[in-house]
Amino acid sequence: MTGKTARTEGIRFLLGEEARQLEDIDPNTTVLEYLRRVEGLTGTKEGCAEGDCGACTVVVAERSGDDGLTYRTVNACILFIGALDGRQLITVEHLQGAGGGLHPVQRAMVEAHASQCGFCTPGFVMSLFALTMNATDTPGRRRIDDELAGNLCRCTGYGPIIAAARQACKVQACQDQAGQEAGQPPAEARAQTEKRINQRLRRMESPETLHLKGRHGEYFAPKTAAALGEILARRPDATMVAGATDAGLWITKQGRRLDPMVYVGQVAELKEIHLIDEFLVIGAAVTFDQAHQAIAGEYADFGELIRRIGARQVRNQGTIGGNIANGSPIGDSPPALIALGATLVLNRGGGLREMPLEDFFIEYGRQDLNPGEFVQAVRLPRRRGEDGFRCYKVAKRFDQDISAVLGAFNITLENGRVARARICYGGMAGTPQRALACEQAIIGRPWTEETVRAGRRALRRDFTPMTDQRAGAAYRMAVAQNLLTKAHMETTNAEWPTRLVGKREAAHG
Ligand SMILES: Cc1cc2nc3c(=O)[nH]c(=O)nc-3n(C[C@H](O)[C@H](O)[C@H](O)COP(=O)(O)OP(=O)(O)OC[C@H]3O[C@@H](n4cnc5c(N)ncnc54)[C@H](O)[C@@H]3O)c2cc1C
Ligand code: FES
Ligand code: FES
Known part of the structure; x- marks a missing residue:
């Protein structure tokens, strides 16, 4: 190939x-x-x-x-x-x-x-x-x-x-x-x-892999997943690059060199978005901008989250796959995807394996990705019924800023009680992480302020956040707890003024 x-x-x-x-x-x-x-x-x-x-x-x-x-x-x-x-x-x-x-x-x-x-x-x-x-x-x-x-x-x-x-x-x-x-x-x-x-x-245009090999190094731009798999099988040392909104900085800020480099942004299968049964299947090389409408059509808050990633230029370049594969604890899409129960499709030489996205993140800087393997797609369950999903990004600036804390809340109510809950945070641990103690504290209970208080207390068992240049540990915990309260307010009384832009509709209009 x-x-x-x-x-x-x-x-x-x-x-x-x-x-x-x-x-x-x-x-x-x-x-x-x-x-x-x-x-x-x-x-x-x-x-x-x-x-x-x-x-x-x-x-x-x-x-x-x-x-x-x-x-x-x-x-x-x-x-x-x-x-x-x-x-x-x-x-x-x-x-x-x-x-x-x-x-x-x-x-x-x-x-x-x-x-x-x-x-x-x-x-x-x-x-x-x-x-x-x-x-x-x-x-x-x-x-x-x-x-x-x-x-x-x-x-x-x-x-x-x-x-x-x-x-x-x-x-x-x-x-x-x-x-x-x-x-x-x-x-x-x-x-x-x-x-x-x-x-x-x-x-x-050409269906063939672009391959450059010279005094400056080696470069591959395959057009199919099969060709990508073959290249990675032969060169597991190669660095994959998609939008380069992370990888570009390794060159300009860290003086690194990527050799060989494999550009995945022209791999046909990775650029596709499909509706398959109850899933939205988003190829790894789909950019934020391309994914935005499809995601916003299912979950308004997730759409708004995507719209706030970086700014227009970053969303035109950066990909969903890169946002997952980089393993960042403050990447914006993983907490929302995990809360919504998304799975990740990995490809190694044509052999596919699928896992819950949360299992991909092992610990800070370590993901469940084998040599020669690449992220092919993420499978996002489509909305069933009303859009009760909420997610909130808290950063120092509204636009063009990385999250300090991100909370994603997928809470299903039945007869006023919490029937199911998947809650995930970014910025609270070394990886995007579910708040399992918090979920347990609220499941089966009436969706009341008292239950929220129990959930807030449980968050202290879930996380020991760190202090860095974006936020202090105490601030992060307070924000995480307040975001749970906010999700409660928004799902029980839509009239509360909880959004910066005013009413929720205005934020999405
Ligand atoms: C100014 C600026 C603002 C930003 N703002 C935000 C923000 O608000 N929120 C946010 O979450 N991020 C933000 N980022 C970070 C970045 O845009 C995202 O993480 C983006 O999703 C990375 O995707 P990419 O395609 O550019 O990845 P690349 O830089 O090309 O690659 C990133 C990593 O993923 C690996 N990779 C890429 N594709 C695959 C694949 N298919 N399989 C396996 N590994 C793969 C690469 O090898 C590399 O390790 C910002 C970046 C910049 C420069
Ligand atoms: S020089 Fe490129 S964004 Fe600043
Ligand atoms: S005119 Fe914009 S920075 Fe000077």
Whole structure:
């Protein structure tokens, strides 16, 4: 699979509209490094080099059907170059209006005085460009905030930038203008461009594994689970990389090198979401953004949790599989998945095994993953009846922040009593962990404040949290207990003002 049938002629992509083929490049090169050092395109800036500030935001376009494209903002500072294979990379240098002048987004930034030092500006421009390209209607303030949460500005202030966003987001107006300047009906100019790019990207596609081996190291990008299994069987020492929102930082912050590197983001089976019987089966390489709607359709709170992971760029890159496989005690999706009774499907050379997700996390830094094995999918039981699931993320910032404590509550009531309960916390132990003593303390009892008090006391038997830079041990315990109380309040009296945004519906609207 990686020998005779491998494709070895390099990473192929479009830089703007120019074709590129990189044969002799270090697979550890980030897209930002490539742009600035190899191409000399310095419009894309480096701020933090860890995915936090958005100064390096670029847009990656992918085929959508036979004619269209989807546009994703990503953080170039932590995306490896191989992830561009078969895609189009668009940077601030590639934007222009139909007549060759400023793009409508750039013009809006100028007219709203939305830039001072300008360091953050290319990133904001690219986020707004993606927003205007993807939006099907005029986005409201909430959508604009969501799109810009991953772009930090420290000198202009957000008022003018949001004003620019509003102006640019008169999507139709932007397109009208571009179309008129080119003397064409608005939608047509864009559709023609997209179709042309789509066809060029299609010609770059290949069912074969991309395999690079040279003086810089070895890189594999398999297209099927079978090919991935074969590679890992031969090279169990290889490091898997999906969205690289963790792995990218190993390079930029720890100076590590990944060799060989196996990119799992193009493995077909890992990119799929299926409804199978009573389960939502989410492939490991499905991004947070792609998983969001499917999950929100089953469990509103889980959907909102996914929407708060990192910011737009991180959700466009980061995957559900990476969030599980990294074994982090403060990853956001595992506590919710465990509380909902999800199982994990692992693949080793084509042999599948399935386990309750909670069993995957053995202890801090140790997961039940054998050499040569990879995470294939997570199976999430679908909602039965009313959506009583609640989960809460507590972090220092609302957006773009890692949890200090996360509580997930799957409590089933029958005749006012707790019939079943699965409660799981993140940030309270070395792994995401169920609160078994708490569950036992409330099961079979009436769902009252007294029962909640018993549950709160039991949490002290479940956890001995630690103090670190995110939170102190006492704070963590107090928050964990209060989240149980909050779940009780929300499931007994929906009128309590328990959410930051106000009513629960507002938070989900
Ligand atoms: C700015 C920023 C904000 C963030 N905010 C959040 C947040 O709010 N909440 C949160 O939970 N996380 C957050 N993260 C962490 C990160 O985004 C997530 O953990 C993400 O899910 C990792 O997925 P990935 O695809 O990027 O993984 P990668 O970085 O590609 O890989 C992570 C680990 O998983 C392994 N791996 C990947 N795929 C597989 C597979 N199929 N089988 C086996 N092993 C595999 C890799 O080998 C590696 O060890 C943030 C990160 C950044 C940079
Ligand atoms: S440089 Fe800050 S997100 Fe990339
Ligand atoms: S304009 Fe200076 S940081 Fe935004």
